[in-house]
Amino acid sequence: MNLDFSDEQKALKEQVRRFLEDRGGVAQMRAVLTSDASYDKDLYKGLAELGVLGAAIPEEFGGVGLSHLDLCVVAEELGRVIAPVPVASSIYLAAEFLLQAGSQAQKEAWLPKLAAGEAIGAFALNEGEGRMGPEKIKASVSGGKLTGTKSPVADGDCADVAIVAARSESGAVSLYVVDLNGPGVERRTLNSIDPSRGQAVLTFSGAPAELLGGEGDGWHIATQVMDRAAILMAYEQLGGADRALEMARDYALERMAFGRPIGSFQAIKHMLADMYVSATLARSNCYYGAWALASGASELPVAAATARVSASQAFQHCAKNNIQVHGGMGFTFEYDCHLFYRRANALALALGSVSTWEDMLVDRMTTGNVAAAA
Amino acid sequence: MDFEDTPEEAAFRAEVRSWIDANAPKHLEDQLKRANFGDMGVTSEDPIQACKSWQKKKAEAGWACLHWPKEYGGGNRTPMERVIWNQEEGIFRSLGGLFTIGQGMCGPTVMAWADEETKRRMLPPLASGEEVWCQLFSEPASGSDLAGLRTRAVKADDGSGDWIVNGQKIWTSGAQNSDWGLLIARTDPDVPKHKGLTMFFLSMKSPGVEVRPIKQANGQSSFNEVYFTDVRIPDSQRLGAVGQGWEVSLTTLMNERLSIGSGMSTGFPQLLSLCMDVEVDGKPAVQDSNVRSKLAQFAVREMGLKYTGMRAITALSKGETPGPENSIGKLVAGATMQDLAMFALDLQGQSGVIWEKDGPHDGRFQAILMRSPATRIEGGSDEILRNIIGERVLGLPGDIRVDKDVAFKDIPTSGRKKAAAAA
Numbered sequence: 162m163n164l165d166f167s168d169e170q171k172a173l174k175e176q177v178r179r180f181l182e183d184r185g186g187v188a189q190m191r192a193v194l195t196s197d198a199s200y201d202k203d204l205y206k207g208l209a210e211l212g213v214l215g216a217a218i219p220e221e222f223g224g225v226g227l228s229h230l231d232l233c234v235v236a237e238e239l240g241r242v243i244a245p246v247p248v249a250s251s252i253y254l255a256a257e258f259l260l261q262a263g264s265q266a267q268k269e270a271w272l273p274k275l276a277a278g279e280a281i282g283a284f285a286l287n288e289g290e291g292r293m294g295p296e297k298i299k300a301s302v303s304g305g306k307l308t309g310t311k312s313p314v315a316d317g318d319c320a321d322v323a324i325v326a327a328r329s330e331s332g333a334v335s336l337y338v339v340d341l342n343g344p345g346v347e348r349r350t351l352n353s354i355d356p357s358r359g360q361a362v363l364t365f366s367g368a369p370a371e372l373l374g375g376e377g378d379g380w381h382i383a384t385q386v387m388d389r390a391a392i393l394m395a396y397e398q399l400g401g402a403d404r405a406l407e408m409a410r411d412y413a414l415e416r417m418a419f420g421r422p423i424g425s426f427q428a429i430k431h432m433l434a435d436m437y438v439s440a441t442l443a444r445s446n447c448y449y450g451a452w453a454l455a456s457g458a459s460e461l462p463v464a465a466a467t468a469r470v471s472a473s474q475a476f477q478h479c480a481k482n483n484i485q486v487h488g489g490m491g492f493t494f495e496y497d498c499h500l501f502y503r504r505a506n507a508l509a510l511a512l513g514s515v516s517t518w519e520d521m522l523v524d525r526m527t528t529g530n531v532a533a534a535a
Numbered sequence: 536m537d538f539e540d541t542p543e544e545a546a547f548r549a550e551v552r553s554w555i556d557a558n559a560p561k562h563l564e565d566q567l568k569r570a571n572f573g574d575m576g577v578t579s580e581d582p583i584q585a586c587k588s589w590q591k592k593k594a595e596a597g598w599a600c601l602h603w604p605k606e607y608g609g610g611n612r613t614p615m616e617r618v619i620w621n622q623e624e625g626i627f628r629s630l631g632g633l634f635t636i637g638q639g640m641c642g643p644t645v646m647a648w649a650d651e652e653t654k655r656r657m658l659p660p661l662a663s664g665e666e667v668w669c670q671l672f673s674e675p676a677s678g679s680d681l682a683g684l685r686t687r688a689v690k691a692d693d694g695s696g697d698w699i700v701n702g703q704k705i706w707t708s709g710a711q712n713s714d715w716g717l718l719i720a721r722t723d724p725d726v727p728k729h730k731g732l733t734m735f736f737l738s739m740k741s742p743g744v745e746v747r748p749i750k751q752a753n754g755q756s757s758f759n760e761v762y763f764t765d766v767r768i769p770d771s772q773r774l775g776a777v778g779q780g781w782e783v784s785l786t787t788l789m790n791e792r793l794s795i796g797s798g799m800s801t802g803f804p805q806l807l808s809l810c811m812d813v814e815v816d817g818k819p820a821v822q823d824s825n826v827r828s829k830l831a832q833f834a835v836r837e838m839g840l841k842y843t844g845m846r847a848i849t850a851l852s853k854g855e856t857p858g859p860e861n862s863i864g865k866l867v868a869g870a871t872m873q874d875l876a877m878f879a880l881d882l883q884g885q886s887g888v889i890w891e892k893d894g895p896h897d898g899r900f901q902a903i904l905m906r907s908p909a910t911r912i913e914g915g916s917d918e919i920l921r922n923i924i925g926e927r928v929l930g931l932p933g934d935i936r937v938d939k940d941v942a943f944k945d946i947p948t949s950g951r952k953k954a955a956a957a958a
Contacts, residue, residue, distance in 0.1 A: 162537075162538055162539070162540065162544075162845060162848050162849055162852050163536055163537050163538075163539075163849055163852065163853075164536055164538070164842065164845045164846050164848075164849045165536070165846065165849045165850075165853075166536070230536065410929050410930070410931070413931060414930070414931065414932070421932070421935065422931075422932050424925070424929075424931035424932055425931065425932040425933065425934055425935065426934075427918070427921075427922070427934065429931075430921065430922065430925035430926070430931050431918070431921040431922075431925065433925055433929055433931065434866075434920075434921035434922075434924040434925045434928075434929070435921070437863070437924055437928060437929060438863045438866060438867060438924070441839070441843060441860045441863050442835065442836060442839030442840070442843065442863070442867065443839070444860070445838075445839050445840075445841075445842035445843040445845075445846055445860070446835060446838055446839050446842060448536070448842055448845075448846060449838065449842045451536060452536040452537070452538070455536060456536070456537070466831075467834065467835055467838050470831055470832075470835050471835040471838075471839055474835075516828060518831075519827060519828045519830075519831030519832070520824065520827050520828070520831070522831045522834060522835075523821065523827040523830050523831055523834070526807065526830075526834065527807070527811065527821055
């Protein structure tokens with residue numbers, strides 16, 4: 162029994178934490194939020210140089226060739242400082258799509274660039290409001306040209322390449338690699354609750370598109386890759402939840418009211434204890450997810466949905482109560498509480514809403530994997 | 536990361552498995568499996584004797600109190616080997632319920648505070664199940680505020696050095712089956728409350744000890760009131776110094792919370808099968824989107840507890856001490872069970888009102904509904920546990936204690952408030 166990270170992985174975690182704190186920690190997120198920049202380019206370059214972006218990409222494709230467990234500890238640290246960089250879109254999703262379903266040529270063309278931070282990838286799936294499902298995909302490819310509109314696309318404002326879900330000529334949902342700097346692509350940045358991770362509308366009118374994986378395999382591949390990404394994103398959420406809890410705890414120790422630290426009042430103390438409970442359950446579920454991700458266990462779909470639901474809730478719970486503990490100061494733009502609140506609520510929707518993942522969790526537990534839940 | 540045993544662990548597991556397979560009371564297996572929350576389920580024979588005989592068999596083969604030293608009746612095994620034993624013992628582990636308090640809480644307290652002779656006399660029969668112990672802590676006027684207890688122990692005036700005890704304890708699990716009790720009493724009411732307490736152990740057969748079962752809200756009687764009228768305890772049965780009782784009690788309470796919280800299930804697997812069974816709008820409940828959302832909520836709590844436990848086991852396996860994350864176990868499990876039971880009854884519709892062992896789903900959710908309020912109170916209420924997490928884990932300051940530097944006899948209580956105000 163070993164449900165823990167190795168000493169090397171813990172050292173990597175420390176190294177990434179120091180790197181991010183040296184760069185200013187949460188201040189980097191605020192800087193992007195209050196500027197026109199879509200992400201922090203220096204920070205992203207720094208992460209690439211540190212080898213973090215290519216951590217789980219094999220060496221033959223320009224990566225470092227570590228495991229997904231290493232990527233999990235990196236994700237947790239990015240989450241702690243709610244880093245304003247497109248790692249989730251580019252690494253957890255685009256690179257993972259290429260690794261899971263790309264041809265040798267596609268891998269060679271894009272993975273080294275993604276690992277080096279020279280190109281940014283995105284996943285273009287959504288087409289408007291409502292719960293996402295294959296039936297909602299209208300974008301289509303004919304004669305190698307893509308037509309349709311994808312919205313919202315996370316990091317679509319800064320991405321160089323997108324993995325796009327669209328219908329093939331036969332109408333089957335398939336995936337395509339599209340160079341976003343090529344012809345037939347228009348993009349518009351959208352305002353969002355978390356502008357430190359940009360959202361965009363991508364409009365395709367005859368953009369050259371290259372099939373990724375088999376025709377008609379699109380939804381299947383996307384589900385698998387989103388499961389993997391969900392675990393990595395859960396680690397970001399976990400890092401954010403822990404940090405929001407720590408902020409609230411620190412403030413409760415320092416802020417005096419009625420002649421005593423507010424953390425000595427049970428109303429505050431118990432709120433913080435409940436935040437600790439959420440974060441602890443999420444951490445344990447994330448460890449389960451990390452194990453499934455790294456070992457390729459058949460429980461991966463259950464583990465991914467469990468980690469995803471648990472971590473989404475923990476981050477939302479800790480972020481909203483962090484504001485509450487801070488009182489009025491928590492609602493100022495000056496304090497960092499709203500930065501975590503923005504990120505918590507944005508991440509809870511990325512990859513599909515919490516209710517979507519709840520639904521998938523029950524689906525997966527009741528179709529053949531009940532034992533995993535018991 | 537992996538869920539595999541080390542080669543040594545695997546060898547130990549194989550040894551344990553084959554011994555259990557050859558020796559466990561398999562004729563009780565079906566009854567134990569059908570047991571409901573709060574009830575061991577053994578009806579074909581005296582359940583107390585069933586517990587004692589399984590414990591005796593284990594003790595004779597060296598499998599009792601695995602983590603205790605051999606000279607005290609234990610197996611001198613590592614914490615990890617104890618975990619493996621518990622996993623392998625499986626359903627038969629519920630036959631250990633009779634000894635949970637004695638072996639989990641009283642034993643460690645005796646081990647930490649008694650002299651060598653006492654340990655060699657008291658611990659082996661506790662380990663082998665020949666002697667059952669109970670914990671005499673809570674009182675009608677002091678539950679969460681344990682240090683406010685009023686049972687008095689005074690030195691006998693005959694020069695014997697004995698103590699004479701008068702007072703009342705309550706919520707004593709298993710007192711009616713116990714041979715010995717671990718008793719905390721007030722020996723000095725003139726000092727602040729935490730400082731005037733002393734710990735003893737006594738024979739429950741002592742003259743002046745009266746056990747009265749409490750009829751509980753769920754109809755069962757596992758808790759008791761225990762009355763003490765001029766009960767004589769030799770000074771040799773004192774644990775720790777006079778006035779050190781609070782410190783001694785912390786050993787017990789620390790062990791209590793670890794043992795109640797560890798490995799608790801919330802009843803989720805049973806809920807899931809209920810949802811495949813009952814219908815909503817003519818379809819299995821599990822297909823209903825509201826039901827699915829609720830199920831997912833219960834699932835992540837159940838699994839969060841399960842993997843929190845595995846993280847603790849990982850620490851043990853590496854020879855480390857598990858972290859503070861274990862303090863969430865009972866807090867999460869208690870509240871989750873209660874919510875889960877209410878949800879299950881709701882799905883059963885009007886039949887949810889039926890509570891029969893041979894009724895819908897064996898009445899198991901009704902049993903959880905009716906027993907879970909106690910889980911949220913016993914061994915540290917939800918509120919005390921949140922204080923502990925807030926103060927010990929997160930480092931928040933304690934509440935302001937108005938009774939901290941006041942002599943116990945001057946502290947206002949429900950009965951004494953008026954007198955204090957009048958004076």
